[in-house]
Amino acid sequence: MGLARFVDHKEFAPLKNDLILRAARGEKVERPPCWIMRQAGRYLPEYHEVKNGRDFFETCRDAEIASEITIQPVRRYAGLLDAAIIFSDILVIPQAMGMKVEMVDGKGPHFPTPLRTESELRTVLEYEVDVLKELDWAFEAITLTRKKLEGQVPLFGFCGGPWTLLVYMTEGGGSRLFRFAKEWINKRPDLSKKLLQKITDVAVEFLSQQVVAGAQILQVFESWGGELSCDDFDEFSLPYLRQIASKVPQRLAELGITEKIPLVVFAKGSWYALDKLCDAGYDVVSLDWLWDPKEACRINHGRVTLQGNLDPGVMYGTNEMITKKVERMISGFGGGKQRHIVNFGHGTHPFMDPEKIRFFLEECHRIGSEK
Numbered sequence: 001m002g003l004a005r006f007v008d009h010k011e012f013a014p015l016k017n018d019l020i021l022r023a024a025r026g027e028k029v030e031r032p033p034c035w036i037m038r039q040a041g042r043y044l045p046e047y048h049e050v051k052n053g054r055d056f057f058e059t060c061r062d063a064e065i066a067s068e069i070t071i072q073p074v075r076r077y078a079g080l081l082d083a084a085i086i087f088s089d090i091l092v093i094p095q096a097m098g099m100k101v102e103m104v105d106g107k108g109p110h111f112p113t114p115l116r117t118e119s120e121l122r123t124v125l126e127y128e129v130d131v132l133k134e135l136d137w138a139f140e141a142i143t144l145t146r147k148k149l150e151g152q153v154p155l156f157g158f159c160g161g162p163w164t165l166l167v168y169m170t171e172g173g174g175s176r177l178f179r180f181a182k183e184w185i186n187k188r189p190d191l192s193k194k195l196l197q198k199i200t201d202v203a204v205e206f207l208s209q210q211v212v213a214g215a216q217i218l219q220v221f222e223s224w225g226g227e228l229s230c231d232d233f234d235e236f237s238l239p240y241l242r243q244i245a246s247k248v249p250q251r252l253a254e255l256g257i258t259e260k261i262p263l264v265v266f267a268k269g270s271w272y273a274l275d276k277l278c279d280a281g282y283d284v285v286s287l288d289w290l291w292d293p294k295e296a297c298r299i300n301h302g303r304v305t306l307q308g309n310l311d312p313g314v315m316y317g318t319n320e321m322i323t324k325k326v327e328r329m330i331s332g333f334g335g336g337k338q339r340h341i342v343n344f345g346h347g348t349h350p351f352m353d354p355e356k357i358r359f360f361l362e363e364c365h366r367i368g369s370e371k
């Protein structure tokens, strides 16, 4: 068991807006809280200005820059966003596990030596991961961001889901066919599960230490969930997502944090798993835009708070269209006064107009406050 970095939470300013925490707990709220996956990043001119051509992971590792980028959308959309999410990436876990990951401009992540052989995989299994040491920069960025936020909104910590990280580690980057990841789970399910377990152990420690550093709510991004069949999701994703939800509170208690930290899971594309995800130990289940909110609410039956799920592509439309889709979303989730957090069904795109996103947020506030 590693030690904790010492961060005195009393030095953090009191939270002025706890709407998302209340909604995650299932309380009745005055309007649905709003935030957007990838709300920091390439669609914002101020992101490019601060990044200034630097390497992506270098910007993540610089606490000053990462905190500035995290706060940019909160500043630009003053009063419209109800959470910040730390500027980092899901691929920092594979890095902490000893793998090299580069971010290639215009192409996305690239692993020069993906896991293709048993001996390569065993090297990662045997690698002793010191989460506090390998990811110290991430914790430093969280602590600094939390201070700079001055209690305006809660700060999200996050990590990748184990299956999604296995995909990147074996494919070596984004993929269309998932040939190598599918080869691993279908040829060597035993070894695949060992890797998933190792990633899970690192994820539990990483998420818990993010809370020690100052994160107030956590999200697990199982972005490639929908590439698994229903059967395989039950075997290669769900058990590890469940473990994360049950072990993070245990680890937090060991680390002296007794307050309940809301946990969010986003398993993109795994529509067949909604019922099970509502019982997986998370407070919030995030939905992609393929869901009809009414149908999702029917299945959920009030067990968790649902997050989502506007098609991000609506941002390319007219204001009238945005209004119409926001109305449908909020009324679909029952009016937004309970068990709903507004979000997109996936992240922003680099081509989006920041003013459309402002309009979207304003409409969510207006429509979500009605009645």
Ligand SMILES: Cc1c2[nH]c(c1CCC(=O)O)Cc1[nH]c(c(CCC(=O)O)c1C)Cc1[nH]c(c(CCC(=O)O)c1C)Cc1[nH]c(c(C)c1CCC(=O)O)C2
Residues within 6 Å of the ligand: 036, 037, 038, 039, 040, 041, 042, 056, 085, 086, 087, 088, 089, 090, 091, 103, 105, 106, 107, 108, 109, 158, 174, 221, 223, 347
């Ligand atoms: C799959 C995944 C990744 N990273 C992430 C996921 C899960 C969410 C999802 O499904 O989209 C998570 C992530 N990545 C980033 C954040 C920051 C916080 C935020 O949401 O604002 C978060 C939460 C920044 C980023 N992560 C990345 C950027 C772009 C970096 C740049 O070129 O400036 C940002 C702002 C790079 C990245 N990182 C990843 C990819 C595939 C890419 C390339 C994306 C692309 O080209 O569109 C892996």
